[in-house]
Amino acid sequence: MNSSTQFQLGLSPIKLRRTMLFVPGNNPGMMSNAHVYGSDALMFDLEDSVATQQKDAARLLVYNALKTIDYSPCEVVVRVNPLDTPFGVQDVRAMVKCGAQVIRLPKTETALEINDVEYEIEKAEKDFGIPVGRTKMMAAIEGALGVVNAYSIATASKRLIAIALGAEDYCANIKAQRTEEGTELFLARATIVVAARAAGIDCIDTVYSDTNNEEQLIREATAIKKLGFDGKSIINPRQIRPIHAVFTPTPMEIEKALRIKTALEEAIANGSGVVSMKGKMVDRPVLLRALRCLELAKASKVYFDEEETK
Numbered sequence: 001m002n003s004s005t006q007f008q009l010g011l012s013p014i015k016l017r018r019t020m021l022f023v024p025g026n027n028p029g030m031m032s033n034a035h036v037y038g039s040d041a042l043m044f045d046l047e048d049s050v051a052t053q054q055k056d057a058a059r060l061l062v063y064n065a066l067k068t069i070d071y072s073p074c075e076v077v078v079r080v081n082p083l084d085t086p087f088g089v090q091d092v093r094a095m096v097k098c099g100a101q102v103i104r105l106p107k108t109e110t111a112l113e114i115n116d117v118e119y120e121i122e123k124a125e126k127d128f129g130i131p132v133g134r135t136k137m138m139a140a141i142e143g144a145l146g147v148v149n150a151y152s153i154a155t156a157s158k159r160l161i162a163i164a165l166g167a168e169d170y171c172a173n174i175k176a177q178r179t180e181e182g183t184e185l186f187l188a189r190a191t192i193v194v195a196a197r198a199a200g201i202d203c204i205d206t207v208y209s210d211t212n213n214e215e216q217l218i219r220e221a222t223a224i225k226k227l228g229f230d231g232k233s234i235i236n237p238r239q240i241r242p243i244h245a246v247f248t249p250t251p252m253e254i255e256k257a258l259r260i261k262t263a264l265e266e267a268i269a270n271g272s273g274v275v276s277m278k279g280k281m282v283d284r285p286v287l288l289r290a291l292r293c294l295e296l297a298k299a300s301k302v303y304f305d306e307e308e309t310k
Contacts, residue, residue, distance in 0.1 A: 014292075014299045016040040017162065017202050018231040018247040019240050020077065024049040025058035031065045034074075037237035038244075041075035046091050047082075047106050055087045059094050066098040077102040077138060083116055092117060096124035096135050102161060107169060108139040109146045114156035121159070133159065138204075142166035143173040147188045154199035163196050164233060165189060167206035180216060182223070193228040202230040211236040221246040249297040257290035257297075 021039035023030050025046045034042050044065070050058045062078060078100045080091035095103055105117055118137065125132050137159040141147055147170070154163050167178065167185055176184040189205065196203035205224040208217045221232055221243045232243055249257070259277065264287045267275040274283040297303035 014295045015075070015161075015202070016231075016296075016299050017075070017204060019243050020164075020204055020231065020233045021237065021240070022049070022207070022233060022235050025062045025078075026050050026054045028061055028065075031061065032069070035069070035071040037240055039074060039234070039237070039240050040231065041077055041102075042071060043077040043079055043104060043233065044100075045079045046087070047079050055081065056090075059087070059091055063094050063098045066095075066100055075102065076100055077104050079104040079106055079140070080117075082106060083113075083120065089120055092120045093124045093127075096121055096130060097128045100135065102136045102138050104138040104140060104164070106140050106166070107142045107146070108153055108163075109143060110149055111152040111156035114139060114153060114160065118157045118159055135159065136161045138162045138164060140164045140166045141188070141192060142169035144170070146170075147191050150191050150195035151198055154195045154201055160199070160201055162202035162204055162230070163192055164204035165192050165206045170206075182220065189224065189227055189229070197228065203228070205229045205232040207233045207235050208239070209235065211238060214238075214242055218242050218246060244300075247296075248300040248302055249293050251302075253293055254297050254303050257293040260286060260290040261294065 017040050019039045020041040020043050021034060021037065023034045023042055023044045025044050026049070031044065044062045046055065046058050046062065066076060078091075078095045080095060080103055081087040082105075083089060083092075092103060103117065103121060105113060108114065114137065121135050121137070122132055124130070125135060137157060138161060139153050141150060141153065141163055142165075146153065150163065154160065165185070165188055167188075170188055171178050171184055174184070178184065182189075185206070193203050208220050210216065217239055224232065225246055231247060234240065234243065260282055263275045263277055264282060274281055276282070294303060294305070298305060
């Protein structure tokens with residue numbers, strides 16, 4: 001299946017966001033080596049994990065870290081304070097100036113908040129001679145109003161690459177208790193996934209805070225993968241390996257995807273858009289899932305397309 005056929009099928013390049021590791025902005029020790037653990041993305045936090053009296057110092061620490069440390073291949077995300085605080089605008093300007101790839105908005109409730117932050121980002125890009133549009137955005141939905149407005153938030157800006165769920169604030173807002181089974185989060189999770197897919201962007205699940213319970217972490221990661229999430233925010237490097245294992249295609253899944261791809265290529269060559277495999281009809285939606293599996297496997301470096309390696 002060549003690249004032009006994939007384009008016609010509506011596929012898009014995959015940027016791995018299986019794990020996004022929180023890094024407190026006031027912890028220089030964590031900032032110095034956060035990229036060595038292998039998380040797909042790092043999220044430097046200037047908001048909830050930083051006390052009010054440390055906000056300015058944390059901003060300076062993150063600024064200097066991003067200017068001096070090469071965090072590649074990790075995607076670098078910075079969670080800023082809301083614009084309606086004394087720190088929000090300064091956070092945005094400093095992070096744009098030092099080259100943060102993504103600005104993450106906390107507690108997003110409306111599309112207007114996206115527009116307001118985008119205005120500050122663009123202003124900073126112009127002021128600092130940075131190409132307009134280089135700095136991307138991510139929005140965290142952490143309350144009932146944000147869930148209700150999820151689609152308008154997800155489509156508010158072309159800079160937006162993902163929306164994420166913040167469960168602790170969300171549960172407090174809807175007056176629910178966090179549970180292991182996650183019943184209280186089902187509606188929010190499903191709504192965020194649908195909004196993200198309708199907008200053509202990624203969706204990131206909330207953290208699992210019990211770092212000693214790997215078994216439940218795996219169960220939760222498996223469940224949100226089935227819902228359609230691209231990955232999960234994490235608070236400890238120990239959570240990277242099990243989550244990557246959940247979101248990385250297995251050899252059996254890759255083999256099945258290759259069989260589907262081959263069978264449908266032959267069917268298309270013979271003038272048909274459908275084929276039967278082991279009594280099951282295989283058509284375009286099944287092919288799309290198979291191709292996404294293979295693209296995800298390639299991005300995860302567990303599969304290499306023979307045609308591309310020639």
